[in-house]
Amino acid sequence: MLADLGAEIIKVEMPNTGDHARFFGPYQDNESTYFTLLNRDKKSMSINLKSKKGVALITELAEHCDVLVENFRPGVMQKLGLDYASIQEVRPDIIYASISGFGSDSPMADWPAFDLIIQALSGLMHLTGQRDGPATAAGESLADVCTGMYAAWGITAALFDRERTGEGREIEVSMFDSMFSMQLTGLSQRLYSEKEPQRVGNRHPITYPVDSFPTQDGLIVMVVTSNPIFRRLTEAMDKPELANDPRFKDNEVRNTYEEQLRSVISEWTVSATSEEILTALQKAEVPSAPVWNLGQAVESAHQQARNLVESGQHKKLGRIPLVPQPVRFSGGGASHDQQVPMLGEHTTQVLVELLGKSEEEIAVLSREEVI
């Protein structure tokens, strides 16, 4: 996200192996496309953190950086002598961001923090799924992605603050905390009553009919949030009498008679194709949409108009599709092709340009397997 806005990002990886994400499938020509999408326009520098000289290089780098981001388990950076206080000695106004599963002061600080584990613990998985089905993980690594989004925001806020105060800051972002705090709907139920919110399939927990319905050839969603919209729905269905049916006259009774209402709406939706049903709903101004697969979203006229997929450059794969951050800034927009780095591609460049190392010094670092 920050690279998309023009920040110079130096990703530090272990020599030879690199970021684990380089080994996450799917692959194209042995290159992880997952890693590729995640690392657009970062520089890659290989530094061996198991060597003292490698650790010293990190400190030297930090002196020249505005922000340091790390996501080791709590305590590791301290053991390495790379904790906030140590980095502050060389760069007093550093913004030091730690991303971890649970934060440093949690009783669960030592738990492993994979996306699925956070989804499971946060309560989101328990709330996702069909009513008669199991707790269900979201179809994307949301805990990973959202924690990164919060971290990018926190870092940017600290950078803003530093412009005014001249002072740096330590930031801690936890995956559990991130996923927890996003669940406003669930928490608005759970924190204000003793009733545990439950899985409700695709319907809204409070308002009905906000739900998905099967059609002859697919699945559509509709969002009926008020009595006037419900009346228009019944007219689209050619059953205007339903709007006066005492079982359906307001949201409260529509919830009580949800099963009956779902069945009468489904009877109508399965009688025609998604396109026919959606045309009728849209004519009646009932908010509605098809359920698209990712390919349909990619191929949509919307995606093409908004350039949600851009083209970048990869040393080995050549021209590749990349997905930039989604916020549009006036006067913004990268004017260059984004690049995805090979492991250690920029090690020498950064050592020369940022740290002023000589060719001989670099040769020594290389021989001693520091880089």
Added chain:
Amino acid sequence: MLADLGAEIIKVEMPNTGDHARFFGPYQDNESTYFTLLNRDKKSMSINLKSKKGVALITELAEHCDVLVENFRPGVMQKLGLDYASIQEVRPDIIYASISGFGSDSPMADWPAFDLIIQALSGLMHLTGQRDGPATAAGESLADVCTGMYAAWGITAALFDRERTGEGREIEVSMFDSMFSMQLTGLSQRLYSEKEPQRVGNRHPITYPVDSFPTQDGLIVMVVTSNPIFRRLTEAMDKPELANDPRFKDNEVRNTYEEQLRSVISEWTVSATSEEILTALQKAEVPSAPVWNLGQAVESAHQQARNLVESGQHKKLGRIPLVPQPVRFSGGGASHDQQVPMLGEHTTQVLVELLGKSEEEIAVLSREEVI
């Protein structure tokens, strides 16, 4: 999010009715707890945008503000004479953020943009759910929440930039674009091959066994991402021979023989309680966790240690639970009780303190139903 960091936020609402979210359940004493969680520490000002004087008040307010955020459908602010160019006339360095479903230049710009509609169109719903079940919505309004997160980040980035350049900026955040760009795992499959990614239940699309398993009394997840971890799993199960079974020797064959592997692991997990299984897994250093409901997350020692739920003040409800943004800043932390505003609670205060209106002027605005 910005209020949590100390920003003064003035929420503008229609007189008498206010933000629709004030009518979203659940309620406590007729107050929406959903609205309550979303509006901590905002000021509420009621201004009638259907009156010319009301619109003029917005322009007058903008002159005193760093940021304007609006989320009407594209075109509405322009009709009101409140578009970016107009606001720039009174406040040249304004940061003007528009949040909408699809952005202003999309062929879908006029589509209604409710959370469920965006989840359906973005592809996330199609990717979420059990393999033999329907497309499934996430158990939280993620499109609403994540779009807000991106907007907070974009605004903060523009504020940082303004500190250096003195210039404002127009920002556009679309719900569709936000949800689309977050799906890195799905897109890393879809953009680099013609194969449409499909729902895979709770398992990881590439790596196995990363999945949920039933126990005697619940559901647990485990994350086995490598052969050494798989070996430790087989030892915890007391079936070390499985690690040498040619069907399970590496991730590729574990995917081929997924059903057999799931069945042999399930056989073990259902034989004991979640606690017993997790104890065995944790002893063997196999990343794993229980599936908690939201109440368990709320009541966890982790939540208590991290203060993910704080206490605030509501004019009518008294002391209430609130959920702050999750990023922890050193030297940060609100030193005051957060308040949740009643409709129009701060109208007079803002008119007096920010715009310097007299008592008489305010009486006229009130009589003319402008505020």
